[in-house]
Amino acid sequence: MKVNKSKVSKTTKNDLITYGMVILTYIVVQLLVSTGHVSSLIQGLLVPFCTYVIVAVALNLTVGILGELSLGHAGFMCVGAFASAVFSLAFKEALPGGFRFFLALLIGAASAALVGFLVGIPVLRLRGDYLAIVTLAFGEIIKNIINALYLGVDSNGVHFSMKDALSLHMEEDGLMLIKGAQGVTGTPNDSDFTVGVILILVTLFIVLNFIHSRTGRAVMSIRDNRIAAESVGINVTKYKLIAFTVSASLAGVAGVLYAHNLSTLNALPKNFGYNMSIMILVFVVLGGIGNIRGSIVAAVLLTLLPEVLRGLSDYRMLIYSIVLIVMMIFNWSPNAVFFRKRLQQKLLPGRKAEKEAV
Amino acid sequence: MALLETKNLGISFGGLRAVNAFDISVEKGQLYGLIGPNGAGKTTIFNLLTGVYQPDEGAILLDGVNLTGKKTIEICKAGIARTFQNIRLFHDMPVLDNVKVGLHNHYPYSTFEGILRLPRYHKVEKEMNAKAMELLEVFGLEKYADYKAENLPYGQQRKLEIARAMATNPKLLLLDEPAAGMNPNETGELMETIRFVRDRFEMTILLIEHDMKLVAGICEKLTVLNFGEVLAQGETQEVLNDPHVITAYLGE
Numbered sequence: 250m251k252v253n254k255s256k257v258s259k260t261t262k263n264d265l266i267t268y269g270m271v272i273l274t275y276i277v278v279q280l281l282v283s284t285g286h287v288s289s290l291i292q293g294l295l296v297p298f299c300t301y302v303i304v305a306v307a308l309n310l311t312v313g314i315l316g317e318l319s320l321g322h323a324g325f326m327c328v329g330a331f332a333s334a335v336f337s338l339a340f341k342e343a344l345p346g347g348f349r350f351f352l353a354l355l356i357g358a359a360s361a362a363l364v365g366f367l368v369g370i371p372v373l374r375l376r377g378d379y380l381a382i383v384t385l386a387f388g389e390i391i392k393n394i395i396n397a398l399y400l401g402v403d404s405n406g407v408h409f410s411m412k413d414a415l416s417l418h419m420e421e422d423g424l425m426l427i428k429g430a431q432g433v434t435g436t437p438n439d440s441d442f443t444v445g446v447i448l449i450l451v452t453l454f455i456v457l458n459f460i461h462s463r464t465g466r467a468v469m470s471i472r473d474n475r476i477a478a479e480s481v482g483i484n485v486t487k488y489k490l491i492a493f494t495v496s497a498s499l500a501g502v503a504g505v506l507y508a509h510n511l512s513t514l515n516a517l518p519k520n521f522g523y524n525m526s527i528m529i530l531v532f533v534v535l536g537g538i539g540n541i542r543g544s545i546v547a548a549v550l551l552t553l554l555p556e557v558l559r560g561l562s563d564y565r566m567l568i569y570s571i572v573l574i575v576m577m578i579f580n581w582s583p584n585a586v587f588f589r590k591r592l593q594q595k596l597l598p599g600r601k602a603e604k605e606a607v
Numbered sequence: 608m609a610l611l612e613t614k615n616l617g618i619s620f621g622g623l624r625a626v627n628a629f630d631i632s633v634e635k636g637q638l639y640g641l642i643g644p645n646g647a648g649k650t651t652i653f654n655l656l657t658g659v660y661q662p663d664e665g666a667i668l669l670d671g672v673n674l675t676g677k678k679t680i681e682i683c684k685a686g687i688a689r690t691f692q693n694i695r696l697f698h699d700m701p702v703l704d705n706v707k708v709g710l711h712n713h714y715p716y717s718t719f720e721g722i723l724r725l726p727r728y729h730k731v732e733k734e735m736n737a738k739a740m741e742l743l744e745v746f747g748l749e750k751y752a753d754y755k756a757e758n759l760p761y762g763q764q765r766k767l768e769i770a771r772a773m774a775t776n777p778k779l780l781l782l783d784e785p786a787a788g789m790n791p792n793e794t795g796e797l798m799e800t801i802r803f804v805r806d807r808f809e810m811t812i813l814l815i816e817h818d819m820k821l822v823a824g825i826c827e828k829l830t831v832l833n834f835g836e837v838l839a840q841g842e843t844q845e846v847l848n849d850p851h852v853i854t855a856y857l858g859e
Contacts, residue, residue: 454722455722458721458722458723458724459718459721459722461721462716462718462721462722462728463707463711463714463715463716463721463731463732463735464718464721465721466700466704466707466708466711467708467711469697469699469700469704470697470700470705470708472699473696473697473698473699473700474695474696474697474698476659476691476695477691477695477696477697477771478697478708479679479680479683480657480679480683480688480689480691480695480772481683481688481708481709481711481771481772481774481775482680482683482684482711482712482775483680483708483711484680491718495718539699
């Protein structure tokens with residue numbers, strides 16, 4: 250039983266390092282901000298950082314743990330963002346800030362989970378490239394629907410149209426919630442860096458505990474060998490749907506954070522389009538598929554990089570792409586992986602016992 | 608009454624009659640061998656028994672319960688576990704977790720309890736770990752518990768597959784070419800393991816094998832398949848001396 254116990258503490262230790270890393274970064278950044286070492290540009294990026302970290306971790310659950318390629322996570326973010334923004338706007342006066350944001354989070358997560366579940370039922374029958382294409386299309390559909398949606402509320406109740414604002418026939422006292430392509434205006438700014446970091450920690454807590462639970466093992470067994478998983482009695486459809494839904498709802502949480510950082514929320518190709526979905530996938534792939542801590546680091550670095558390189562405007566994208574390629578080689582090339590292992594064994598001889606014994 | 612019984616089992620793929628009028632009756636606690644040339648339909652029969660394929664006709668009875676047309680998961684719950692010809696482990700997961708996936712349906716707690724780590728999570732996980740370690744010890748794999756399954760030596764991977772199948776607490780164990788790719792020493796060790804599993808768990812085992820030494824050494828009864836049809840059936844020595852079997856499969 251001794252072997253067994255040390256294993257449990259090893260994964261727990263790993264998780265604690267991840268939490269600790271986030272908390273430490275938070276403290277350092279807060280110190281730098283309060284001593285005035287952070288430019289206003291970077292300060293404005295702090296909440297987007299958190300958003301991207303959350304959605305990268307969420308996508309890693311689908312790509313790394315479930316082993317399916319999803320290019321629709323920007324779509325789930327979009328659902329979470331708009332559902333919560335509409336809620337917060339409608340109850341701006343009626344509810345106190347903190348409580349309202351908490352409810353907004355639940356609504357964002359629940360609506361994204363619901364959409365994820367509904368999309369997942371047909372989509373998870375597909376594999377690999379097909380799944381990627383369908384989820385990609387889904388993300389675009391969500392964005393376009395929201396761009397055509399008009400929603401308002403007045404004394405007669407809720408009005409809804411896909412045509413234009415006039416066809417809502419609102420009373421004088423009515424409040425426009427979604428104005429088609431102009432999006433949602435006037436969402437209360439409830440999210441800040443602290444809230445973002447707390448949400449990162451909550452996301453990590455959910456994802457890491459999920460992975461180390463019975464459900465997580467079932468999901469990973471499907472990833473590793475679907476036929477064998479079925480043969481030992483794992484309900485493949487059920488566990489795929491659970492993982493996909495949890496992943497979608499966490500992407501929704503990222504959307505809530507994003508929406509409450511902006512006074513105007515639009516569904517643009519830039520923030521909720523397929524570029525964004527691919528960007529999130531890049532975070533996951535470069536951070537290491539299935540490696541939660543890697544996703545966090547990659548999301549922060551790759552969001553920071555274009556801003557840091559702004560001074561070199563002409564060469565910005567060139568350097569960015571070179572960094573991507575170098576990271577890819579460093580992470581995935583067999584030679585590089587071997588080199589890293591050797592280096593690790595040289596520096597930390599204690600760790601090699603397990604790998605060498607095989 | 609026999610533990611496993613099939614009656615007139617048959618399946619076609621397009622114009623090919625892969626299995627035809629297959630009858631078998633395996634008694635409880637028996638070590639039963641299924642042999643025959645390549646392409647005779649042996650693995651197809653395993654796939655029929657475990658619900659990977661649905662038979663075109665015929666019936667499968669386990670302990671008197673009709674399993675015909677059931678899905679793989681239901682058949683696993685009913686008590687048939689299997690291993691695969693080409694090893695199918697959860698290669699990226701630790702050895703211990705491979706067995707724990709096998710225990711999945713016997714140690715339930717909800718996803719919610721797992722995420723929030725409620726008391727039930729700790730209790731069930733502890734029981735599960737103990738049970739999984741116990742199984743690994745039975746197969747002499749306990750020292751590999753933390754290893755990734757893909758890093759195990761070949762022979763141990765075969766054993767782990769059997770351990771995982773046993774974790775589902777089956778009534779009948781199907782082994783698909785357990786000795787494939789093994790050297791004589793490993794095969795000898797495997798024969799011991801199979802006998803041991805039968806005796807320790809009072810397990811009924813149906814196995815496909817090409818290694819005649821293993822088959823003659825441990826199987827009590829044999830069925831020989833050729834072109835999807837039963838060629839001979841009976842006590843091991845009788846069958847192996849049957850002239851039809853010798854011409855069709857064993858060679859003069």
